[in-house]
Amino acid sequence: MISDPVRLGVAGLGRGFMLTLPSLRSDPHAALVACAAPREESRTAFVAEFGGKAYATVNELAQDPNVEAVYIATPHQMHREHADAVASGGKHLLVEKPLAISMDDADAIVESAARAGLHLITGPSHSFDQPVLLAREMVASGKFGAVRMIHAFNYTDFLYRPRRPEELDTAQGGGVVFSQAVHQIDIVRLLMGVRATRVVAMTGAWDAARQTEGAYSAVIEFEGGRFASLTYSGYAHYDSDVLQDGISELGLEKVPATYGRSRKALSRLTSPADEPKLKSGRTYGATDAPSPAPHAEHFGPMIVSCDRADLRLTPKGVEIWGDFEKKFVAAPPDPAPRSPVLRALYEAVRNGRPPTQSAGWGRASLEVCHAILEAARAGRFVDLKKQ
Amino acid sequence: MISDPVRLGVAGLGRGFMLTLPSLRSDPHAALVACAAPREESRTAFVAEFGGKAYATVNELAQDPNVEAVYIATPHQMHREHADAVASGGKHLLVEKPLAISMDDADAIVESAARAGLHLITGPSHSFDQPVLLAREMVASGKFGAVRMIHAFNYTDFLYRPRRPEELDTAQGGGVVFSQAVHQIDIVRLLMGVRATRVVAMTGAWDAARQTEGAYSAVIEFEGGRFASLTYSGYAHYDSDVLQDGISELGLEKVPATYGRSRKALSRLTSPADEPKLKSGRTYGATDAPSPAPHAEHFGPMIVSCDRADLRLTPKGVEIWGDFEKKFVAAPPDPAPRSPVLRALYEAVRNGRPPTQSAGWGRASLEVCHAILEAARAGRFVDLKKQ
Numbered sequence: 001m002i003s004d005p006v007r008l009g010v011a012g013l014g015r016g017f018m019l020t021l022p023s024l025r026s027d028p029h030a031a032l033v034a035c036a037a038p039r040e041e042s043r044t045a046f047v048a049e050f051g052g053k054a055y056a057t058v059n060e061l062a063q064d065p066n067v068e069a070v071y072i073a074t075p076h077q078m079h080r081e082h083a084d085a086v087a088s089g090g091k092h093l094l095v096e097k098p099l100a101i102s103m104d105d106a107d108a109i110v111e112s113a114a115r116a117g118l119h120l121i122t123g124p125s126h127s128f129d130q131p132v133l134l135a136r137e138m139v140a141s142g143k144f145g146a147v148r149m150i151h152a153f154n155y156t157d158f159l160y161r162p163r164r165p166e167e168l169d170t171a172q173g174g175g176v177v178f179s180q181a182v183h184q185i186d187i188v189r190l191l192m193g194v195r196a197t198r199v200v201a202m203t204g205a206w207d208a209a210r211q212t213e214g215a216y217s218a219v220i221e222f223e224g225g226r227f228a229s230l231t232y233s234g235y236a237h238y239d240s241d242v243l244q245d246g247i248s249e250l251g252l253e254k255v256p257a258t259y260g261r262s263r264k265a266l267s268r269l270t271s272p273a274d275e276p277k278l279k280s281g282r283t284y285g286a287t288d289a290p291s292p293a294p295h296a297e298h299f300g301p302m303i304v305s306c307d308r309a310d311l312r313l314t315p316k317g318v319e320i321w322g323d324f325e326k327k328f329v330a331a332p333p334d335p336a337p338r339s340p341v342l343r344a345l346y347e348a349v350r351n352g353r354p355p356t357q358s359a360g361w362g363r364a365s366l367e368v369c370h371a372i373l374e375a376a377r378a379g380r381f382v383d384l385k386k387q
Numbered sequence: 388m389i390s391d392p393v394r395l396g397v398a399g400l401g402r403g404f405m406l407t408l409p410s411l412r413s414d415p416h417a418a419l420v421a422c423a424a425p426r427e428e429s430r431t432a433f434v435a436e437f438g439g440k441a442y443a444t445v446n447e448l449a450q451d452p453n454v455e456a457v458y459i460a461t462p463h464q465m466h467r468e469h470a471d472a473v474a475s476g477g478k479h480l481l482v483e484k485p486l487a488i489s490m491d492d493a494d495a496i497v498e499s500a501a502r503a504g505l506h507l508i509t510g511p512s513h514s515f516d517q518p519v520l521l522a523r524e525m526v527a528s529g530k531f532g533a534v535r536m537i538h539a540f541n542y543t544d545f546l547y548r549p550r551r552p553e554e555l556d557t558a559q560g561g562g563v564v565f566s567q568a569v570h571q572i573d574i575v576r577l578l579m580g581v582r583a584t585r586v587v588a589m590t591g592a593w594d595a596a597r598q599t600e601g602a603y604s605a606v607i608e609f610e611g612g613r614f615a616s617l618t619y620s621g622y623a624h625y626d627s628d629v630l631q632d633g634i635s636e637l638g639l640e641k642v643p644a645t646y647g648r649s650r651k652a653l654s655r656l657t658s659p660a661d662e663p664k665l666k667s668g669r670t671y672g673a674t675d676a677p678s679p680a681p682h683a684e685h686f687g688p689m690i691v692s693c694d695r696a697d698l699r700l701t702p703k704g705v706e707i708w709g710d711f712e713k714k715f716v717a718a719p720p721d722p723a724p725r726s727p728v729l730r731a732l733y734e735a736v737r738n739g740r741p742p743t744q745s746a747g748w749g750r751a752s753l754e755v756c757h758a759i760l761e762a763a764r765a766g767r768f769v770d771l772k773k774q
Binding site: 146148149151153155198200201202204206215217218219221225226227228229231233235236237238239243259260263264303305307308309310312319321322323324325326379380381 | 533535536538540542585587588589591593602604605606608612613614615616618620622623624625626630646647650651690692694695696697699706708709710711712713766767768
């Protein structure tokens with residue numbers, strides 16, 4: 001039991017919050033004590049469930065003396081303004097990935113947190129998933145030698161889930177590079193354990209009705225000649241979760257009857273204006289959060305090739321394929337899929353031990369996102385400078 | 388039944404021939420009538436099994452009036468000389484992939500065949516595998532829209548199978564780029580159906596005892612902004628055939644008890660000089676060919692993303708993941724896994740209808756191999772000129 005959970009405020013009660021909510025409900029390391037949200041319906045629901053204070057603006061939330069840390073789950077392009085407000089209020093920060101969209105914003109956020117001497121964790125992110133942390137421990141043990149290559153891919157219907165217009169506009173952080181690649185980037189950076197040096201990529205934007213990058217293949221070079229290849233399709237019909245024990249990104253068992261659900265829902269809309277409504281129907285107060293997940297979250301198949309073993313991450317743990325034998329190591333159980341990031345927040349705030357995924361970390365992953373877009377646009381290897 | 392099989396001579400009775408042998412035994416489109424091989428043991432075995440003539444040199448084989456076509460399965464660096472001899476003798480050619488190692492050699496081979504007015508098929512190659520041909524038909528039907536992206540990966544112990552020294556020397560065509568990438572390249576070129584335009588890649592050479600590229604991740608751009616990503620590890624412990632119904636590259640059911648077999652055999656060698664012996668123990672006459680395979684061959688997991696479906700190739704056929712439903716289409720049965728290339732040879736020689744995989748085709752795939760090495764070495768996108 002935790003007697004002193006971090007008193008957490010949340011800024012934004014949209015989709016990001018909804019995905020973390022089941023973990024916030026189950027994990028003891030953080031207690032929701034306040035929120036900020038523009039929609040009254042969401043605020044009312046928050047107070048009904050958690051008690052505490054509900055503000056219309058992040059500025060007000062940032063000044064609440066009972067709040068120790070704020071989870072910033074507002075749209076990406078607002079992170080800078082909100083992080084600045086929260087840091088000015090002297091609260092620690094948990095900022096949804098990507099940390100920001102522009103590198104300028106990311107710089108400003110890094111600066112705000114550092115100047116105020118506050119902890120900033122970029123997360124939740126799938127780099128906090130239990131099997132990833134387990135694989136990192138295995139790598140760090142040195143038992144399997146160096147990580148040489150990582151291969152990650154993920155096939156989802158990301159582009160056909162209900163979207164607000166800015167989510168389909170790359171300049172505003174839309175498309176799969178900022179919101180999806182960043183997970184793969186976080187994970188491979190964590191597992192490589194050395195700095196990324198340059199990036200090359202090709203991207204695809206092949207749906208004229210949704211004009212943003214929906215797919216990419218990228219290769220990231222790391223110090224020592226290591227590299228990681230990342231492939232993602234958000235246009236997918238194929239579902240790579242079939243290779244992940246049939247478990248969804250959020251740790252839930254997938255139901256075959258839901259095949260094609262996103263495309264079906266979209267095809268039923270009679271007007272483009274209905275799509276944002278479909279999306280806001282998924283925010284807090286309008287519908288319930290996903291069920292508590294029985295498994296860890298994951299971000300698609302991933303194979304980590306070391307000198308003396310290949311490690312395959314699954315939602316349940318890590319398969320170790322060694323020189324002469326293979327075995328499976330289960331990830332340790334947790335109260336909820338996002339317990340690791342909430343535990344990390346607790347460790348930072350209570351014990352002064354922040355995780356690797358700092359503000360600077362989030363900026364470095366964002367830099368790789370930009371490098372993917374630039375490499376594909378300009379047709380060149382892009383050197384990284386903020387790792 | 389075929390009453391007039393192509394009277395085929397084979398140059399080289401090594402590993403390449405051994406892998407095609409079960410199909411040559413089962414398929415009616417070609418009849419082996421002669422061979423050329425430097426080892427007397429192999430020649431004796433050939434005559435015992437097939438009758439016909441056995442020569443010590445390819446020049447002699449090329450002059451045999453009973454031979455209509457020659458299957459060149461000698462080491463890559465000898466292809467040019469042997470193709471020239473065979474073309475001078477007026478025989479059609481089936482040349483193992485890669486067509487050659489140097490682009491100069493490939494140019495010379497293209498020229499030899501063209502000047503003599505002979506058919507040259509670059510193959511066998513996994514682009515002739517039944518599920519690949521089935522997927523190509525599906526794509527060509529237009530039913531699923533354009534191919535936008537292909538993702539291919541393959542994890543094998545290629546680098547730890549017994550090797551001659553030149554197979555571990557990139558300058559001599561060693562490593563995985565020339566002999567393994569070329570399959571993935573052939574397949575994605577065939578399925579894209581448009582020209583490849585440029586290539587980017589990173590390669591890994593991380594075993595100091597076997598200094599050649601053993602792994603790579605490459606992205607190939609095609610006309611119209613399409614792209615294919617290829618990842619391969621020949622250092623692998625992980626075996627991607629687990630995603631292919633447990634069926635090996637050669638179409639055989641895999642046996643779990645063979646886990647780590649290549650590394651085990653290599654670790655038992657007491658002197659480096661023993662390794663080529665281990666390899667020559669796998670040539671014709673020294674041991675039997677692999678059993679006849681019950682399934683099609685394959686070259687690892689592959690997902691072909693089209694506008695209205697993703698196609699996943701398996702050794703048994705093609706899974707079609709459509710907008711609202713998915714289904715599986717089995718590949719048509721064939722007498723042997725390499726029947727399609729033998730049928731293609733027959734169609735070329737008897738009916739004047741050569742397959743796509745011509746000499747120029749083989750050169751174009753070889754160009755992509757070189758581009759992978761150059762892109763990784765120089766850190767730049769490499770434009771293709773011979774597609």
